[in-house]
Amino acid sequence: MPQLPMICIVDDDVSVLDSFAEMLTLEGFDTQCFNDATALLTFLQKMPNCVVLSDVCMPILDGMQLLARLQNFDAELPVVLMSGHGDIPMATQAMREGAIDFLEKPVSPSVLIERLKQAQRQRKSVLARREQSLSKDDKAIIERLVVGESPVIKQLHEQILVLANADVDTLIYGETGSGKDVVARALHDASRRRNHPFIAINCGAMPENLIESELFGYEAGAFTGAKQRQMGKIEAASGGTLFLDEIETMPLTAQIRLLRVLQERSLERLGSTQSIPVNIRVIAASKDDLQTTSEKGLFRLDLYYRLNVASLKLPPLRERGDDILMLFEHYCQLAAERFQRGCPAIRAHHQEKLLHYEWPGNVRELRNIADRFVLGIEGDGFSLNHQSTDIDELPLDKFDQKLEDYERKLIEDSLMTAAGHIGNAAEQLKMSRKTLYRKMKKFQLDKQTFRA
Incomplete structure (x- = not known):
C-alpha cells in the first residue's frame, strides 16, 4: 500500500472531533471524522487502509462495543481508545480485547502522534502482507x-x-x-x-x-x-x-x-x-x-x-451504463454454447434498445432476453427484435427461411476463412465439430469446396 493509512476519529462531541482533526492534519495525517460509530463501520468496508482513534464514552455504540465490532470485521485493524474517565481495569480490558493502546484524556499531542505513526506502520505492513498473499x-x-x-x-x-x-x-x-x-x-x-x-x-x-x-x-x-x-x-x-x-x-x-x-x-x-x-x-x-x-x-x-x-x-442494472452491452454479449456467448448455436450479430439498433430499457428484472431479465435472442424466439415483455428490422414484417415461414439463409452464410464465411479446416471453423462459430458437420450436411456444404 503506497498511501499511509488514514486516521478515522470517532467522538460524539463535534468540538472534540474538530480539535483532533485540526491538530492531526497540521501534523500531516490524512483524517476522517465520525460522530456516529456505525457510520465508521460502513466507511471501513470501502476504505480498509485506516487506523481508528475512538473515544470510549459514546451513546448507542460506545468505544468498547465498537472495538468488539471492529475485531469481528478485521482483527488486525489498529484501534486506539481514549477516555476522560479511564482507569487501569478499563485500559487492561481494552488491551486484552484487541486495542493497541489506551490513552487518558487530555491526551499529550506528542504521545498521540507517536502512537498513531506506530499504528500506521503496523497497518501498512499488514495490508502489504495481505496484498502479496492475494493471488x-x-x-x-x-x-x-x-x-x-x-x-x-x-x-x-x-x-x-x-x-x-x-x-x-x-x-x-x-x-x-x-x-x-x-x-x-x-x-x-x-x-x-x-x-x-x-x-x-x-x-x-x-x-x-x-x-x-x-x-x-x-x-x-x-x-x-x-x-x-x-x-x-x-x-x-x-x-x-x-x-x-x-x-x-x-x-x-x-x-x-x-x-x-x-x-x-x-x-x-x-x-x-x-x-x-x-x-x-x-x-x-x-x-x-x-x-x-x-x-x-x-x-x-x-x-x-x-x-x-x-x-x-449491489447497483441495479440500469445504473451500470455500458456494462449492459458487455453483460448481454457475455450471456449471448454462454447461450450459444449451451444451445449449440451460432451467436447472432448484435447490431447498433439492438445496442440502442438495450441501453435505453429500464431493466426492472435486472441481470436475470437480461440473461433471459439473451437466451431468447440466440434462439431467435419472442417472449413476454421487452423484445430486441420488435419493430427493429423489416424481418419483423415477414410471414413466419419466410422468417424461418431468412434465419436459415443467415446461418448458412455464417457457416460458409467461416469455412472460407478457415480454408475448409473444420476445427478452425467450428472454433470461430463457437460450436462443436459434430454440430458443424451436421449443419454442413443440412446445407449440403462440402469442406473440399473451401480448400482452394
Whole structure:
C-alpha cells in the first residue's frame, strides 16, 4: 500500500472531533471524522487502509462495543481508545480485547502522534502482507463471475476482494435479479474456504414447516415422517459458506435458532440435545433493508446486528451504463454454447434498445432476453427484435427461411476463412465439430469446396 493509512476519529462531541482533526492534519495525517460509530463501520468496508482513534464514552455504540465490532470485521485493524474517565481495569480490558493502546484524556499531542505513526506502520505492513498473499487468481475469479467494468462494479470487485479474505458474516442488498447469488459465490470462491462446500438455500422458496429441518437437520423420530437421521444445510456447509437468499422471509422461529448458531458456532438437530460444532461463514441476501424490516417487527433486530458485520449493496442494472452491452454479449456467448448455436450479430439498433430499457428484472431479465435472442424466439415483455428490422414484417415461414439463409452464410464465411479446416471453423462459430458437420450436411456444404 503506497498511501499511509488514514486516521478515522470517532467522538460524539463535534468540538472534540474538530480539535483532533485540526491538530492531526497540521501534523500531516490524512483524517476522517465520525460522530456516529456505525457510520465508521460502513466507511471501513470501502476504505480498509485506516487506523481508528475512538473515544470510549459514546451513546448507542460506545468505544468498547465498537472495538468488539471492529475485531469481528478485521482483527488486525489498529484501534486506539481514549477516555476522560479511564482507569487501569478499563485500559487492561481494552488491551486484552484487541486495542493497541489506551490513552487518558487530555491526551499529550506528542504521545498521540507517536502512537498513531506506530499504528500506521503496523497497518501498512499488514495490508502489504495481505496484498502479496492475494493471488492473481482471486482477482480473476471475481472479475470472471461479476462481469462489468463500470466504476460501481470496479469498486464492488475491490470490496469483494477485501471481504473474501476477511472471512466475516456478510449481508448483500440488491433489487430482485441484480446478482446477489453471483456475488455470494464470488465471496466464497475468492476466499480460503473455496475448496469447501458452498451451500445455498432460498428461504422464500422453502415452506415454513420445512425450513428448520432443512437448515438444522433432525434425528429419527423428531417428528412424523422422520424415519432416519438427516444432516441439515448448516452442518453440510461446515468448513465452507452458507448462503441464505431472501433471508427477510425466514420465519421468526428459525431466526431464533439461526442467531444461536451464529453466536455459538454450534447447532442441535431437531429432536436432539447434542451440540455439534460448525465452522461456517454465513452470507445472507435481501432485497429489503433489514434494519427497517426489524424496526417493523418483521425481522429480529439482534439477528440483523449479528449478520451485519459487513454489507454490500449491489447497483441495479440500469445504473451500470455500458456494462449492459458487455453483460448481454457475455450471456449471448454462454447461450450459444449451451444451445449449440451460432451467436447472432448484435447490431447498433439492438445496442440502442438495450441501453435505453429500464431493466426492472435486472441481470436475470437480461440473461433471459439473451437466451431468447440466440434462439431467435419472442417472449413476454421487452423484445430486441420488435419493430427493429423489416424481418419483423415477414410471414413466419419466410422468417424461418431468412434465419436459415443467415446461418448458412455464417457457416460458409467461416469455412472460407478457415480454408475448409473444420476445427478452425467450428472454433470461430463457437460450436462443436459434430454440430458443424451436421449443419454442413443440412446445407449440403462440402469442406473440399473451401480448400482452394
